[in-house]
Amino acid sequence: MPVAKYNNIFSVTLLNSISPLSNSLKTFLSQRMISTHYKKGDYIVKRGEVCDRIHAIRKGLIRGYFDYNDNEITTWVSVDNEIVTSISGYFKKEPASENIQCLEETYTESLGFDDMDYAIKNYPDMAELNRILMVHYYIHAENRAFLARISGAKERYEHFTKTFNPEIVKRLPKKYMASLLNIRPETLSRLYQ
Numbered sequence: 346m347p348v349a350k351y352n353n354i355f356s357v358t359l360l361n362s363i364s365p366l367s368n369s370l371k372t373f374l375s376q377r378m379i380s381t382h383y384k385k386g387d388y389i390v391k392r393g394e395v396c397d398r399i400h401a402i403r404k405g406l407i408r409g410y411f412d413y414n415d416n417e418i419t420t421w422v423s424v425d426n427e428i429v430t431s432i433s434g435y436f437k438k439e440p441a442s443e444n445i446q447c448l449e450e451t452y453t454e455s456l457g458f459d460d461m462d463y464a465i466k467n468y469p470d471m472a473e474l475n476r477i478l479m480v481h482y483y484i485h486a487e488n489r490a491f492l493a494r495i496s497g498a499k500e501r502y503e504h505f506t507k508t509f510n511p512e513i514v515k516r517l518p519k520k521y522m523a524s525l526l527n528i529r530p531e532t533l534s535r536l537y538q
Contacts, residue, residue, distance in 0.1 A: 360374065360474060363478070364470065364477050366471075367468065367470050370464065373460075373464060373468070374456065374464070377456060377457070377460040378454045378455060381452070381453050383450070383452075385447060385450050386447065386448075387451075388445060388447070389445040389447065392444050393440045393441065394440060395439065395440055396441045396445070397435065397458045398456065399461060401428050401453060401455070402427050403425070403453060404450075404452045405424070405447055405450065405452060405453070406422070406447070406451065406516050407422070407429055407445060407446065407451060408421065408423075408525075409421045410443060416524075417524060420443060421485070421489060421525075422525060423510075424513055424516065435458060448517070448521065461475075488509065491504065492526070498526070498528040498532045501528065502528070502533070505525075519533055519534065
């Protein structure tokens with residue numbers, strides 16, 4: 346039996362590791378996904394733009410943030426092997442309420458909304474994968490909500506280091522970590538020692 350060849354093998358492999366995919370779905374995804382290279386500082390989407398793609402991070406560091414009173418407020422960070430998009434922008438086809446910026450040279454493979462919608466409707470294994478991804482998203486959202494409610498800077502930092510991907514802790518520049526944790530950079534420096 347011949348072995349199927351897939352484009353965008355990273356994403357197909359990553360998604361298959363989350364939930365087993367049929368060969369027909371693997372073929373569909375490999376044909377519909379787009380590989381993109383972003384330089385450090387590039388934006389995947391800026392606030393006000395419509396984000397019509399969901400990205401699997403092959404390699405890189407990405408943050409979501411919004412501007413408030415001349416400050417950039419980091420709301421989330423993702424690294425290699427994670428999936429990112431503008432939630433309201435992608436699922437509601439509305440202008441994004443946040444900026445999504447690459448903090449390192451970043452490589453993604455992405456799937457458009459219409460292709461995702463088609464796959465969910467036509468491949469039961471994609472519907473199951475989507476359900477699992479939503480569970481992961483809600484768990485991460487719950488962790489971010491807990492993080493925002495912890496009053497002490499030290500306790501917030503400890504919660505962050507225990508519940509978030511260790512690669513984020515290692516690779517995230519301190520100014521963005523301080524913003525994410527809603528603490529002053531000087532306070533974060535004292536906690537890092």
